[in-house]
Amino acid sequence: MERQIINKKKRVFSVEPNKIPPSEVFRRKYTSHLVPALKKLNMNKNSPQINQLSVKHEVDMALALSAQEFSWSRFLLQKLSSSNNPTTTSSSSNGIRIQERSGKEGGGDEDGETEEKLRELQKLLPGGEEMNVEEMLSEIGNYIKCLELQTIALKSIVQDTT
């Protein structure tokens, strides 16, 4: 009975296996990465207080792992694996910024203003600063989608426990 259940695990998830909508795929991957990681975190940490940064780390890691077809996820993964020490990253969005660029003023130019905004956008996207503008714009599109899905997944997990 147990074996059957375990074997059926993958199958049961979809009514028609070939028609899994991509959002579901992402969500499944995401939660399947995050929840065990959190559990593991829970078990490993002997201190009663769970480090927020490590949770954040896990959250980002789960995001990167569930969206591996996009180039920003590779950047994110690289970042996370390189900065494994959770105490180094302090501020909230620091993990995402790769470089701080000195603020270049657009000089009131229309083009300059747009460029400045594009640069801001690049900062928000992991790895954005190393892409050219066109690539960055398409990556931003799917980054936004994945962020949306991530928030939905997190909300549901949080709601589940309250």
Add this chain to the structure above:
Amino acid sequence: MLEGLVYPESLSLSYADMSVPERLKGMQQHQQIEVLSQSSNDSPELLQILQFHGSNNDELLQSTFSHFQMLESGFGTKYNMDFGPSHEAMDGCISRTSSCQIDPADTMGVMLKNSVESRAISLKNKRKSEVKTREEEKTDKKIKVEAETESNINNKEASSDTSKETSKGDSEIQKLDYIHVRARRGQATDRHSLAERARREKISKKMKYLQDLVPGCNTITGKAGVLDEIINYVQSLKRQVEFLSMKLAVLNPELELAVEDLSVNQFQAYFTNFPVVIASKPSVMVDLPLFPLDQQGSLDLSVINPNQTSIDAVKFINLKTSLIILSSCYLSGK
């Protein structure tokens, strides 16, 4: 070159007498001849064409056009002196194609129509280019769109040839060796500016896609505003994620317990019945909407309205998380 200027005067005799289409044709030929005469010094074949200027032959027009294309690049700054907008008209109208030979009749026909209209119009208005610029651009755009990909490819192919085509370059006339690209009226025809334009259009396409993606961006016009909205949206999403992860960090110790309590019932029920009716939370597997994939293959989740589907998602994910936890428990338990 002065000869060229003198020439048209002699032809403009019975202007008022001619009917409109005839007048148009006459004007075209006018212009062609003006152009041709300027460069007639260099190539003797053109003199032949000049002899035929009186006829209203379509073939003539075609041949003059082909020669036009050939010579068009060489004109450059020569034109700017006297012909101003008419030069622009010609620049704007002339379609460059990739073949080195004379174009086949059908493409020529299309080109003819557009350039005929536009040139006639420009001449009619006594060189007021502003009025008809838009119309021309519209017609040009249609063909440009088709020719754009071609021209993009061609632009890359032509290196040494087109480098000489810039207006700053020599006014040498080169024979039949050009990559022809359609340019819009009033815009430069350098290779660089064309490439720039193509790039800009790609970027604006992507901006439109992003506009659809970010809620509330449809009403905003202008790149800067849309970019602002996008930046704000991404930042707010990130803040949400942070906030939720903080919450999760606080709740984490309870996570395991809560999930495991609910999961047992759900787990069993899930496998036995389909659709599953669970005491606390009903299964909604069947109700989940299908999200279409974008043509480009990226996630097209514009159908999602996060607020609406989150409820369903929550229920589904509850099931799922419980399943995962349980299955991992099973696996680890052995």
